[in-house]
Amino acid sequence: MLDMDCDVLVIGGGVTGVAAATAAARNGANTILLESKPFLGGNATTGLCLHNFITRYGRQVVFGIAQEIVDRLIKMGGAVGHIPYGGFVHSVTPVDGELFRILSTELLDEAGVTVFLGVNVVGTVRDRGNVTGVQVAVKGGIRTIRAKTxxxxxxxADVVAAAGANYTKGDRKTGKMQPVSMVLRCYGTNNKEIAQAIAVSTPAMATRADHPEPIPVYFNGAFSQWNDIIRENQIFPNEDHKVFFNTVWPNHINVNTSAVVGIDGTDPLSLSRATVELTKQVYRISQFLKENVPGFQNAYFVPSAFAGVRETRRIEGLYEITDEDVTIGRKFEDTIGQICFPVDIHDPDTGQASFYQIGDDGAFDIPFRALIPKGLQNILVAGRCVSATSFANGATRNMAPCLVMGQSAGVAAAMASQQNLTFTQLNIHKLQENLEEQGVYLGERSNKRVTHPTI
Known part of the structure; x- marks a missing residue:
């Protein structure tokens, strides 16, 4: 029978959870990871890019486990590195989704993490400010898993919400959330033809060890030239619809353009309805592509296995990352990493994407306090449900920031469990030293950083 007690319990096996559990175990903690799906890697398994490692000014600020993943994927044939791009970001980091899933599994196994798949959180056990157990539904009944942190x-934020902590869901004024999408995976494509037909800017080009001729690996476009067909067949809810392509292969490409609005990703019925609609939608898109867009004429298509959710709950933390923090590129005394991907907002009503750049040097800090829920002492939140405004969430929710937050949370959780400390008692300077030793970039920590009361 599985030992249901551990030092660190990580809930969620997407990119954030993979980095968190790997880091916690590498730092000596007996670690269990729970994931509701039957596989690991989350949204990266769909083939989405790991946005974003390099600022718009060309300075890399994301390293650590995130960079390790890219380096290992390059050796596996599942990545091509950080490729310059002249669009809304300085560079892109495309990956192969299936190889990312395999590598995620290997990372956790190498670190000694106990992975528990097909698990759903149904409740928590709480003693005042401490979570003392997480109740999960598994085959055979309800089990309680207990951890120090x-x-x-x-x-x-399923666990934090179940523990009774406060959170915000969607926009504070309207409650609306960004639409959910499903990536369309296309095989047997001619990617050069596709880029020539639809790209609105110069594609990011890269080579592979097994394919030395440059191939387009990332570009964005719009379906404006087919507006009449789109309108007649009701393929999208708006004209001039934007589309994003990425790949690491010459003959396989991922298409990110679908959207269903008005969905609550925390409501299983709502999300299931969206998954049904998206599956039908991406099929219609696949037929449109095959019949109209050069390069897709000999392709076959596979929808992703699940819908991608951009926005749901965001915790009320000891600090909330604000709109201004992003727009001026604010730096904090308790930083645990940096974010350089621009704010990416998909309109809740139309699905149309807009981007807003980060100020100052093109990066802002992640304050440790934004990972600590108010009223709870031994749990951290990492990933897209950290404490941030809806606007700031447009940057924090992306996968490179999630990898950074995951690693930093894993190191902090291991330290707190070993020292029997709450997260507000943790020595932030020692945490930062450990993070820097393990490859996390914290910027130039100096007197110019914003100072806040000790956590």
Missing amino acids: YIDASGD
Whole structure:
């Protein structure tokens, strides 16, 4: 029978949870990871890019486990590195989704993490400010898993919400959330033809060890030239619809353009309805592509296995990352990493994407306090449900920031469990030293950083 007690319990096996559990175990903690799906890797398994490692000014600020993943994927044939791009970001980091899933599994196994798949959180056990157990539904019944420290990497703050902590869902004024999408995976494509037909800017080009001729690995476009067909067949809810392509292969490409609005990703019925609609939608898109867009004429298509959710709950933390923090590129005394991907907002009503750049040097700090829920002492939240405004969440929710937050949370959780400390008692300077030793970039920590009361 599985030992249901551990030092660090990580809930969620997406990119955040993979980094968190790997880091916690590498730092000596007996670690268990829970994931509701039957596989690991989350949204990266769909083939989405790991946005974003390098600022718009060309300075890399994301390293650590995130960079280790890219380096190992390059050796596996599942990545091509950080490729310059002249669009809304300085560079892109495309990956192969299936190889990312395999590598995620290997990372956790190498670190000695106990992985528990097909698990759903149904409740928590709480003693005042401490979470003392997480109740999960598994085959055979309800089990309670207990840990010294916890990391909620569920994306939806499931554990923190179940423990009774406060959170915001969607926009504070309207309650609306960004639409959910499903990536369309296309095989047997001619990617050069596709880029020539639809790209609105110069594609990011890269080579592979097994394919030395440069191939387009990332570009964005719009379906404006087919507006009449789109309108007639009701393929999208708006004209001039934007589309994003990425790949690491010459003959396989991922298409990110679908959207269903008005969905609550924390409501299983709502999300199931969206998954049904998205599956039908991406099929219609696949037929449109095959019939109209050069390069897709000999392709076959596979929808992703699940819907991608951009926005649901965001915790009320000891600090909330604000709109201004992003727009001026604010730096903090308790930083645990940096974010350089621009704010990416998909309109809740139309699905149309807009981007807003980060100020100052093109990066802002992640303050440790934004990972600590108010009223709870032994749990951290990492990933897209950290404490941030809806606007700031447009940057924090992306996968490179999630990998950074995951690693930093894993190191902090291991330290707190070993020292029998709450997260507010943790020595932030020692945490930062450990993070820097393990490859996390914290910027130039100096007197110019904003100082806040001790956590």
